[in-house]
Amino acid sequence: MKRICISGSGLYTPPQSVSNEELAVAYNRYAQRENERQAAAIAAGTAEPLPMSSPEFIVKASGIRSRHVVDRGGVLDPARMRPRLPRRGDDEPSLMCEMGLLAARQALAGAGRAAAEIDAVLVACSNMQRPYPAMAVELQHYLGAGGYAYDVNVACASAAFGVQAAADAVARGSARAALVVSPEICTGHLNFMNRDCHFIFGDAATALLVESMDVAHGQATFEILGTRLATQYSNNIRNNFGFLNACEEPRRPWDDVLFRQEGRKVFKEVVPLVAELILAHLADLGIEAAAVRRFWLHQANLSMNQLIARRVLGREPSEAEAPVILDEYANTSSAGSVIAFHKFHADLAPGDLGVLCAFGAGYSAGCVVLKRL
Ligand code: CO8
Secondary structure (H helix, E strand, O other): OOOEEEEEEEEEOOOEEEEHHHHHHHHHHHHHHHHHHOHHHHHHOOOOOOOOOOHHHHHHHHOOOEEEEOOHHHHOOOOOOOOOOOOOOOOOOOHHHHHHHHHHHHHHHHHOOOHHHOOEEEEEOOOOOOOOOOHHHHHHHHHOOOOEEEEEOEOEOHHHHHHHHHHHHHHHOOOOEEEEEEEEEHHHHOOOOOOOOOOOEOEEEEEEEEEEOOOOOOOOOEEEEEEEEEEOOOOOEEOOOOOOOOOOOOOOOHHHHOOEEOHHHHHHHHHHHHHHHHHHHHHHOOOOHHHEEEEEEOOOOHHHHHHHHHHHHOOOOOOOOOOOOHHHHOEOHHHHHHHHHHHOOOOOOOOOEEEEEEEEOOOEEEEEEEEEO
């Protein structure tokens, strides 16, 4: 059996960002306007006033302080409350493709590989820009990669599912090297008019290069000791956007085709699922949790990550053991755990062990156990 590794990683961070303070001001202006518009109904008791948001709540409940976004103007405009994106022609690279390319080229550079040496491209993320042609095929084209490409959508766990598929393809010889690219424009499917979730997401793109260890010559290579995936059906995180929306009778309300969740339930149900997945995977690989130097966890909620790491380690994790990027990036769905990996792996020494673990809607969860070479 071939030994497989991650030999390069890449990150694209949109230059614009929005602080909690700015976001709360925009939402509160929107809510105030709505309440004024609905004043008569509110006074008659037939409508509820929209409650106000606060930056203090956001940071306390989630650990998020700001988020990078593809367009802050539209998000912060109380009359719009969504990004404003210039429509592109079919002959131009799509925005998702463009973001993914920047991350992909960085991963290739780190691994010392040319695009022509890649023969599998997986775009693994929560929401695709369109149903077809596959985003991965577009990215493969603009990158100049060969072989085949396909999209993978398992919400926030997509990158881990992509890494397993890539590692299997390389191990079986169906690809020499495979790129797993996760471009996320989460602000495009976030309801900025809903106080309960308007602060949760940000935008970013990541990439990981997976190849055989015997040919890898990257700057920082990590052997994949094992991958493990798990899914369990739940409606607690849902987005009903789809091609049948226009055909359905009665029509769905506009906010049913955006992200929605039961955040508390997600928190309670996903923490044990993920902690058990990591512990069982490590046990089957004969690795003690205490021997793991780093946990690159999905970045949705700070307390959630601390609780998962505490359950796995049996003690409080240090910041170095479970690094946090959600304070600056918020939840970037499938990109989150890879951003943590990308930013926090250079200090690991040969032989050090790490766990990349992504989890989210589905429910879905994926664990990749890595050893620094
Ligand atoms: N400002 C002030 N108060 C607020 C606000 C706000 N913005 N929002 C809610 N409150 C109030 C509530 O109304 C509530 O008041 P009351 O007690 O009077 O009812 C109180 O604050 C507490 O509210 P919650 O119980 O909702 O607050 P929590 O402490 O549970 O925190 C979180 C909310 C942060 C959402 C938390 O539950 C959480 O992070 N849970 C985990 C969520 C998670 O991990 N989800 C995964 C989603 S990612 C995924 O897989 C989807 C991928 C698809 C990507 C989609 C991109 C858009």
